[in-house]
Amino acid sequence: MKIAVVGKGGSGKTTTSALLARSLGRQGHNVVGLDCDTNPNLGLSLGVGDTETERLLSLRDQIDEGDREHAHTWADILDSYGTDAPDGVRLTVINRIDNPEPG
Amino acid sequence: MLSSVPSENTVIVADLEAGIGTLTRLPDQAVDVTLIVTEPTPRSIDVAKRAALVAAERAQGRVLIVANKVADPEDEARIYEAFPEAEIVIVPADPVINDADRRGVSPIDIDSESPAVRVLSGLSQTIGLFSGETLPG
Numbered sequence: 001m002k003i004a005v006v007g008k009g010g011s012g013k014t015t016t017s018a019l020l021a022r023s024l025g026r027q028g029h030n031v032v033g034l035d036c037d038t039n040p041n042l043g044l045s046l047g048v049g050d051t052e053t054e055r056l057l058s059l060r061d062q063i064d065e066g067d068r069e070h071a072h073t074w075a076d077i078l079d080s081y082g083t084d085a086p087d088g089v090r091l092t093v094i095n096r097i098d099n100p101e102p103g
Numbered sequence: 104m105l106s107s108v109p110s111e112n113t114v115i116v117a118d119l120e121a122g123i124g125t126l127t128r129l130p131d132q133a134v135d136v137t138l139i140v141t142e143p144t145p146r147s148i149d150v151a152k153r154a155a156l157v158a159a160e161r162a163q164g165r166v167l168i169v170a171n172k173v174a175d176p177e178d179e180a181r182i183y184e185a186f187p188e189a190e191i192v193i194v195p196a197d198p199v200i201n202d203a204d205r206r207g208v209s210p211i212d213i214d215s216e217s218p219a220v221r222v223l224s225g226l227s228q229t230i231g232l233f234s235g236e237t238l239p240g
Contacts, residue, residue: 001232002105002115002133004163007140008150009121012171015200015210016140016223017118022211023224024114024232034105034117036125042118047209074108086212 009039018045025087032078033091040093046085056083056093106133114232123154126163135164136230142171143178148185155189165190167229171219172196192229194222 003020007013014037021033035042035056043053059081062068071077082092105117106129117134119125126137137158141151151168158166168189170182174196182191197219203210210220 001113001135002108002110002117002164003136003138003230004105004117004119004126004129004134005138005140006119006123006126006154006158007121007169008142008147011140011142011147011151012169012194012200013121013140014118015203016138016169016171016194016226017116018209019211019220019223020138020226021114021116022209024116024227027227027232029227029232030113032113032115034108034115036105037118037120039121040118044207045203045209047212050207086209 013037014042014045017042018047021046021089022085022087025085025089031087031089032082033085033089035091035093043083043085043091043093046089046091048083048085048091052083056081056091060093106130122150123157126154126157126161129161129163132162132164137163137166138169138226139166140169140171141182143173143181148181152185155186165230167192167226169223169226170194171200192222192226194219 005013005017021031025031033042033046071080078092082090085091139151139154141147168186168191171194173179173193195218197217199210199214199217200219203213
């Protein structure tokens with residue numbers, strides 16, 4: 001199942017995404033939190049902490065600047081550009097031009 | 104991107120960019136559920152109304168309005184007036200959310216029983232996802 005969370009900046013969009021993801025994780029679902037925001041802080045709201053959130057963002061910046069190769073599959077993205085958040089949630093940051101084939 | 108992500112046995116929660124830019128670029132039927140998050144302020148409601156139109160036009164699944172920071176009956180009335188036809192979840196204003204923002208942590212790790220945390224955590228039931236039952240596709 002895919003759930004999109006949208007809204008104006010400051011509306012509580014990221015907090016809403018994070019609490020939905022954490023509660024689904026607590027109930028035993030496999031959950032992936034996708035941070036697609038240009039000003040991303042889903043990591044903080046999921047509870048992975050400042051250092052890990054910054055690390056993921058710097059990886060994404062490296063791709064945007066061409067210093068690092070794009071992941072080619074969804075599994076690669078989850079692996080290379082993701083981190084484990086509490087309650088079993090996998091957090092991944094997405095840049096705008098990533099467009100992997102399923103696999 | 105989102106439409107090509109495999110989601111069998113997995114729930115993908117995509118925190119899209121602020122505003123409706125990403126939503127307008129998604130292909131039709133890219134997601135199963137769209138949560139439109141708003142504050143009870145005119146500007147936020149305006150963005151949410153536009154998002155609701157786009158989500159309906161593009162068939163982005165079931166649409167729910169999530170009204171955050173609702174402090175009083177006037178706030179609540181403003182939301183119901185703005186979205187007379189919609190499925191609405193009212194989330195009370197809650198200092199735990201602000202506290203979590205300031206500290207850079209998850210509200211659920213401060214107080215999982217606080218009013219807003221309870222309602223937002225309960226969204227999974229509202230959407231129809233119950234314990235251990237991850238819908239395919």
